[in-house]
Amino acid sequence: MARAAGVSQAAVSLVLGGKWHGRVSPGKAEAVRAAARELDYRPNPAARSLRLGRTRTALLVVPALTNEFFARLHSGAARVAAEHGFGVVLYPSPEGTGPARDPFGSASDALDGVIASSMASGALAALRPGGGLPLVMLDSDPEHTRASATVNLDIADGMRQTTAHLLGLGHRGLAHIAAAVDSWTFGVRARTLAGALRAAGCPAPAVLPAELSVAGGMRAAMAALAARPRPTALVCDDDLLAAGACKAARRLGLRVPEDVSVTGFDDLTLARAVEPELTTVRLPAEEAGAAGMRALLAVLDSRTGGAVLDSRTGGAVLDSRTGGGGPEGAGGPGRTVTLPVELTVRGSTGPPPEAPVRPGER
Numbered sequence: 001m002a003r004a005a006g007v008s009q010a011a012v013s014l015v016l017g018g019k020w021h022g023r024v025s026p027g028k029a030e031a032v033r034a035a036a037r038e039l040d041y042r043p044n045p046a047a048r049s050l051r052l053g054r055t056r057t058a059l060l061v062v063p064a065l066t067n068e069f070f071a072r073l074h075s076g077a078a079r080v081a082a083e084h085g086f087g088v089v090l091y092p093s094p095e096g097t098g099p100a101r102d103p104f105g106s107a108s109d110a111l112d113g114v115i116a117s118s119m120a121s122g123a124l125a126a127l128r129p130g131g132g133l134p135l136v137m138l139d140s141d142p143e144h145t146r147a148s149a150t151v152n153l154d155i156a157d158g159m160r161q162t163t164a165h166l167l168g169l170g171h172r173g174l175a176h177i178a179a180a181v182d183s184w185t186f187g188v189r190a191r192t193l194a195g196a197l198r199a200a201g202c203p204a205p206a207v208l209p210a211e212l213s214v215a216g217g218m219r220a221a222m223a224a225l226a227a228r229p230r231p232t233a234l235v236c237d238d239d240l241l242a243a244g245a246c247k248a249a250r251r252l253g254l255r256v257p258e259d260v261s262v263t264g265f266d267d268l269t270l271a272r273a274v275e276p277e278l279t280t281v282r283l284p285a286e287e288a289g290a291a292g293m294r295a296l297l298a299v300l301d302s303r304t305g306g307a308v309l310d311s312r313t314g315g316a317v318l319d320s321r322t323g324g325g326g327p328e329g330a331g332g333p334g335r336t337v338t339l340p341v342e343l344t345v346r347g348s349t350g351p352p353p354e355a356p357v358r359p360g361e362r
Contacts, residue, residue, distance in 0.1 A: 005035040057087045058296055061116040061124065065092045068268045069285045073117055073138065076289030084297055093119065113296045118183055134299045138292045141184040142336040149295040150336040151288055155185055156192045158281035161343035162263050163196040165279070166233050169351050171261065172202050175224040175231035177217055177241045180209040189237050189265065206231065210241055217244025225252055225260065232260060232352035239264035239271045242278050246348065257350035267344055276347030284339055291337055
């Protein structure tokens with residue numbers, strides 16, 4: 001190719017690596033690109049990885065594959081990875097949010113970095129012996145993590161929006177159908193709901209832990225709706241729990257939202273499949289996965305002086321929406337990026353009934 005373009009091999013390497021600006025003239029750079037097109041040049045990823053000492057592979061660790069949220073995370077991460085010549089391996093931890101085993105025997109030899117969602121960073125010790133492998137945490141406690149970078153959704157604001165919506169409708173007696181999962185994200189939901197009600201001078205919510213499933217939500221909601229006085233709104237940690245709560249209301253002869261309002265969290269496809277459709281907090285899972293991958297690429301780039309990223313970006317991690325860093329950009333080593341969330345109001349919430357009707361009295 002150097003002979004065809006009439007330049008040195010070094011010039012070819014600089015141009016094809018996207019590092020020619022200021023080192024190769026524009027005319028020679030165009031000659032190299034023309035020769036590449038004529039010779040139908042294709043880069044060899046294996047050879048490039050060997051030369052850089054990189055696998056160009058990231059591991060995405062999630063607690064489960066059965067939740068749509070994590071599928072959307074993977075979609076966003078994989079899209080950004082492909083734009084930069086990286087691959088993403090999806091790994092559901094056999095222990096859920098608990099300690100994750102090393103699926104490779106030696107993850108540090110098989111991977112360039114790890115992205116983990118909704119897990120404690122300490123649960124990933126087997127994947128990062130000595131802490132040398134870059135780690136980006138998603139939806140995790142930024143104050144107690146040993147991650148290279150953190151990407152979070154504004155979970156607290158989502159719960160504040162939910163509480164404000166219900167209070168604005170006139171609700172004062174709320175019950176919390178809480179996911180029985182020991183993780184940062186569900187802890188934030190519980191603390192924020194209790195704090196918002198306390199600040200508004202309302203009673204603390206009744207808290208009913210539930211297995212994270214439709215059946216778990218139904219069982220917890222049945223117990224909540226049997227209480228006296230009966231709550232006028234059920235705040236659910238997840239759309240699966242909210243769907244179960246709606247099912248419980250129907251079984252007790254109650255109408256949603258006329259007799260009891262129900263809110264969810266996540267805005268899964270299920271939220272629009274139930275009737276009435278769920279009022280829920282939309283979590284931008286795909287955007288979070290994309291931001292996590294950009295953050296990992298930024299960490300890797302900082303460690304290698306720009307030698308990791310695909311030449312198509314010219315050695316920079318670019319966000320197509322913001323053009324760089326910022327709240328939705330790549331972030332950087334040690335940074336925490338927080339993505340906004342939005343309450344979507346649908347038919348499952350309305351004003352409280354003036355005189356709640358007990359189950360069996362209708």
